[in-house]
Amino acid sequence: MMLDVRRINACGLNLEGCGVKKIIVEHLKYRYPQSTELALNDISFEAEEGEKIGFIGCNGSGKSTLCQALTGLVPHFYRGAYGGHVTVDGMEVMSSSISEIAVKVGIVFQNPFTQVTGAKETVYDEVAFGLENLGLPRGEIITRADAALKLLRIDRFKDQAPFSLSGGQMQRMAIAGMIAMRPRIIVLDEPTSQLDPQGSDEVYQALDDLSAQGLTVVLTEHKIEKVARYCDKILILQNGRSMAFDTPAQLFSAKNTEAWGVRPPVYTRVCRELLRPPAGVYPVTLAEAGEALANWEVIL
Ligand SMILES: Nc1ncnc2c1ncn2[C@@H]1O[C@H](COP(=O)(O)OP(=O)(O)OP(=O)(O)O)[C@@H](O)[C@H]1O
Ligand SMILES: [Mg+2]
Structure with a gap:
């Protein structure tokens, strides 16, 4: 049998897509309308397929704004002043529509309550909502929604009303709805803020499974121990500026991150x-x- 050498490295690891840049951010600057300050000030970083990237920094440092810049909500929805370039899965954000980008990049917002449509009667329907909008066949919708509910361990709640869930269960429902769309890049803004330690570990386990499948994961997190254990690279933000972008070990060993408001x-x-x-x-x-x-x- 012929070995496909393009996909296998010397150690036998599958390298399909390895080294493929999924996110390229170059000198990104952004100011919200009516604001005098730059929320993002000259940010540059890259992420490859399957990489897990963490954004950390104090409140107001720009983490959520940078997440939204990866989805096109900044600048297409928020408007404001924008400079530099953001490319996601080969697509230039500035010259693409939010709906075009949404096929490639999924986001879970900081507050899961804002993500619930309010129009659906059950958790299952909520998770399947985006798939119905894609116009997928019924069987495909059921397969994808069931798989996402199981991955986030909320399948037992699938017939309950979305607003009957706890904050943590709702957070997992929001992630499930996003995962079901099968984006190549997933952005999670404080995905475990509502979760207890076991719930957080389960979400990180689910994210590990997804990055092992080649998804690029971007997340923000205030729990430094979590982000240091989970992420391949960390971007530290302060006042909208990028202070460092490196592996957790290099970052917390070599640099005085406390000066940027981040305790190792x-x-x-x-x-x-x-x-x-x-x-x-x-x-x-x-x-x-x-x-x-x-x-x-x-x-x-
Ligand atoms: N919709 C908005 N309109 C105007 N300014 C905004 C808006 N959203 C955020 N900002 C401002 O942009 C800056 C960055 O905010 P952002 O929400 O990105 O920070 P963050 O790092 O996510 O903070 P947190 O840890 O509190 O979630 C802050 O100065 C904030 O006041
Ligand atoms: Mg935020």
Whole structure:
């Protein structure tokens, strides 16, 4: 049998799409109408297929605005002053319509209550709503909606009224509705803000499954331990400016992120106090910290 060398690397890993740029943001500047300040000020970063990118920063630093710039809501819906370029899955946002972009980029907003249509009587209908708008055949709608409900573990609520759900269940319903549309890029603005620790872990597990399937995931998150464990790269925003874009380990080891209003994960802070890192890079997760505490030289 012929091996398709384009898709398999030396380690046998499937590299289909590897290295394909899914998001390219170049010198993006944006000001809301009637505002005198730039909400986004010269932002540049890139994301590849299957990568998980986190936006972090203080309240008002521009995380949600940048999320909306990836979906075209900035500038097409909000209007305002816009400069630079945003390209998603090969599509230039400025010269595409919101509905064209919506096929490629799904978003879950910061407040899940705003995402519920209010027009549907059951959770199932709410999740299937976007699919019906796409005009898909009935069987395809059922398959996709059922799969999304199961992935987010809310299939047992499917016959309930959307507004009878808790905040966390509603957040998962919003994610399910977006996933069912099968976008190539998903943007989640504080996806676990309403969830308890177990619910958060389940959402991150679902996102892991999706990025393993090649989806590019962008999220904002105030829980630094979560974003450091989950994301491949982190963009730190402060007052609409990009202060750093790097892997969690490089970012929290090499830079003084506190100056930008971001505290490193507690595991990194503990290890900084206690240990001398052999390679100059500190742990960012609990598992890495446990390993380092067992093996690295202790500062006396
Ligand atoms: N619709 C809007 N009209 C005018 N200004 C806005 C609008 N939405 C946000 N802003 C302003 O843009 C800046 C960035 O806000 P944004 O909501 O993107 O921040 P954020 O990092 O998501 O904050 P948070 O952590 O509170 O969610 C803030 O100064 C905010 O006041
Ligand atoms: Mg926000």
